[in-house]
Amino acid sequence: MRSDQLSEVFELVEVRGQMTGAFEVYGPWRSQHEIGDPLKLIAMVHGHGRLLADGLDTPIELGPGEVAILNGRSWLRIEGGTGDGPVCEFLPGPGYNSYGHDDADGPPDVVVGGHIEVNHVGRTLLAQALPPVGHVRAAEASALHRNLRLLAEEAGAGRVGSAFAIRQYAQLLVLELLRAYVDQADLPPGWLRVMTDERLSPALTLMHGEPGRPWSLEELARAAAMSRTSFAERFRTLAGGAAADVPRPVADAAGAAGPARRRRTRRVAGRRAGLRVGERVQHRVQARGGHVAPALPLPRPPGGRAPPRRGTRLNTPDRPHAAIP
Incomplete structure (x- = not known):
């Protein structure tokens, strides 16, 4: 994308591209x-198609290398092909499939379907940043079209390791798609437009360094080499929010993803040490000189209370009222 901040947010909201067929x-x-x-x-890889979805009055014309992004739509209809033969109607299945009559005139149309997966924070952010139906145009030689061709070829070839390759190509497809969208679209006010603005970029860098800090308008304006009034007006225009909400689009995403990132780090560290969750708790308590039963979590005694949870106080020699961390 155009800034490291945008790449960081995409990582925080766990953007993943998936090819469904x-x-x-x-x-x-x-x-x-x-x-x-x-x-x-x-995505239209080869040929031409016309796409209609709820919320559209007229179909979108899709050419080679062009993609439609459907944001919160409930149904779609896509059609294409040439010739005077009967219309082939079908419901696409998973994987790579071939339909129609091989003896039809001309090469086939090739279409790829997929979706973008994000966490709950990402769903909110992208729903705000993208229109109900977005049309991303791409020239024949563009990186987006090149990636589409590689994805379709890999899906149709069925070679060893194709599932792994398809996942990687689908991920790159989302990256190229959003790059093309940012370059082509007249972005509506929102976080995506803020993050692609070069003048606000230094302030966003500051906020990403310490997302939990309550940054003042003066500090952010100074980082962007702007007056407070100019900064506030520019941000309000691009974000569609008041100057008091300057940190929210970025800090909310970083703050929501921060605890998840720390939990993932702890789980990875625990797996590397070969320890189960209960064993990690036991290990920490024993390191402080305490004593706990060798098997955690502790079993529920008949008719008794549940075993101790996080925050339960245990006696240790140096900390008589220590709690399980």
């Missing part, structure tokens, strides 16, 4: 189905 189809065709994913992707 791909198909090639010969001759005239049509497919209509419900959408179960909040952020659905439909």
Whole structure:
């Protein structure tokens, strides 16, 4: 993206691209189905198609290398193909599938379907940043179209390791897709527009360094080499919020993801040490000179209370009222 801050937020909200299926189809065709994913992707690899979804008055024309992002839509219909033969109607299945008549004139249309997975913070942020239906255009030689072709080829070849390769290509597809969207779209006010603004970038760098700190307007304006009034007005225009809410779009994401990141770090450290959760608690208490039963968590005695949880006080020689950390 255009700034390290944007890349950091994408990592914090755990953006993941998933390919749900791909198909090639010969001759005239049509497919209509419900959408179960909040952020659905439909990409045209080869050929042309017309896409309609709830909220659209007229179809979107998709050409080679172009992608439609469906944000919170409930259904879609896509059709394409040429010729005078009967229209092939189908419901795409998982994997790579072929439909229509092989003897139809011309090469097949190739379409890839997928979705973007994010955590609950990411769902809120992307729902605000993206329109109900976004149309990302790409030239033949663009990185987006090149990645689409590689993804479709890998899905259709079925080679050893294809599942791993598809996951990597799908991840890169989301990156290139959002890069293209930021470059092409007239972004609405919101966090995405703020993070792609070069003048506000130094202030965002400051906030990302200490997301929990209550930054003042004066400090942020100084970092951006702007007056407080100019900074507040620019942020209000780009973010669609008051100057008092300057830190919220970035700090909220970082603050929500911070505890999750620390929990993941602790779990990884525990796995490397070969310790279960209960054993880690026991290890910490014993390191302080305390004594606990060798097996944790402790079993519930018949008719008794539950075993001690986090915060339960245990007696240790140096800390008579120590609590399990």
